Amino acid sequence: MIPFRTSGTTGPAVTWWRGQDQLDAEARLLLPLLGRVDRVLSFAPSHHLYGRIFGVELPRLAGVPVVTAWTDPLVLPPLTAGIRCLVVCLPSTWPLLRRHVGRLRGNDLVAVHSTACTTPATHDVVDLLGLDAVEVLGSTETGAVATRPITRDGCDWTLLPDVEPLPAADGRLHVSGPRLAASLTSHRTGDLVEFTGARTFRHLGRSGGLVKVNGRRCDTEAVAALVSRMAPGCDARCVPVTDPIRGEHYDLYYSTGPEPAELRRMLAAVDADLPAPRLVRRVPTP
CATH class of the missing domain: 3.40.50.12780 (ANL, N-terminal domain)
Incomplete structure (x- = not known):
């Protein structure tokens, strides 16, 4: 086998x-x-x-x-x-x-x-x-x-x-x-x-938040949950998007927490196999 x-x-x-x-x-x-x-x-x-x-x-x-x-x-x-x-x-x-x-x-x-x-x-x-x-x-x-x-x-x-x-x-x-x-x-x-x-x-x-980034399977709903755990109080959402190079991808939006570059580093440290978001943007709440 x-x-x-x-x-x-x-x-x-x-x-x-x-x-x-x-x-x-x-x-x-x-x-x-x-x-x-x-x-x-x-x-x-x-x-x-x-x-x-x-x-x-x-x-x-x-x-x-x-x-x-x-x-x-x-x-x-x-x-x-x-x-x-x-x-x-x-x-x-x-x-x-x-x-x-x-x-x-x-x-x-x-x-x-x-x-x-x-x-x-x-x-x-x-x-x-x-x-x-x-x-x-x-x-x-x-x-x-x-x-x-x-x-x-x-x-x-x-x-x-x-x-x-x-x-x-x-x-x-x-x-x-x-x-x-x-x-x-x-x-x-x-x-x-x-x-x-x-x-x-x-x-x-x-279905759900599944995307395949150049063939690598990624559950974007799980990514959003992971971000919320890493930054307590943060509301995170991942949006599936088309990508001209990789076919499929996702953008990450979140409300509070670290700077986008720092959040990227945190995600990579937690899961090195995770396809990194195409875009990471902090959207302050009113």
């Missing part, structure tokens, strides 16, 4: 275990959606499930080499003409690709995106290059759940063949299937959806 930890939470990370057979099954489901792949260029860390599937298991099954780009994510490695390359993207990868559109033109590329919503740079690159690109929805608990082609108008998602939808009165995506992490028989994700067919749906947003 192979461990994968949830990332970017405001509490202890949770470890979920998966079998090698589950990883192989997921890679085999996703590979046909990408067409021919001769090489993989991965910007997704392989210790997270998304990076492991596309940067380790899929190329192993396809018998193709991998270039590990996530260790130096601000550099675009050389590409080889005539080699169809799968680019495994995080939200922050797309601005890098946009800066190098001139280099990318003429190369045979296909891209995959996951971990957070697409950004304006995503659609710029797809449009400028006429790029085939696939978006994957999933989590550490479920593995990949659904896919769709990347388009500006945001078409519906389609469940993968081995994923079964279950009723959920609260509108959250509830699924079962053979690739769920060990000990789970079903899982209700934080994704709010509206089904448009038996196996297709629209993504409406995330």
Whole structure:
């Protein structure tokens, strides 16, 4: 069994275990959606499930080499003409690709995106290059759940063949299937959806205060509670926002307490894995 930890939470990370057979099954489901792949260029860390599937298991099954780009994510490695390359993207990868559109033109590329919503740079690159690109929805608990082609108008998602939808009165995506992490028989994700067919749906947003900052999961309601505990008497609120680099982010507003820079340092000292707020602003009460 192979461990994968949830990332970017405001509490202890949770470890979920998966079998090698589950990883192989997921890679085999996703590979046909990408067409021919001769090489993989991965910007997704392989210790997270998304990076492991596309940067380790899929190329192993396809018998193709991998270039590990996530260790130096601000550099675009050389590409080889005539080699169809799968680019495994995080939200922050797309601005890098946009800066190098001139280099990318003429190369045979296909891209995959996951971990957070697409950004304006995503659609710029797809449009400028006429790029085939696939978006994957999933989590550490479920593995990949659904896919769709990347388009500006945001078409519906389609469940993968081995994923079964279950009723959920609260509108959250509830699924079962053979690739769920060990000990789970079903899982209700934080994704709010509206089904448009038996196996297709629209993504409406995330429940509660959940955001994924460049793929790192963050409960903004827990962040606000943490700030209130660190600064007694402080009223804190986190506001989810879109971000052109990371896809999703959050701003932190609070009423009383330390200066914003000091509050940032306090948050980092309490939880080094916590994605720092994009904006920290003290709003004095009347």
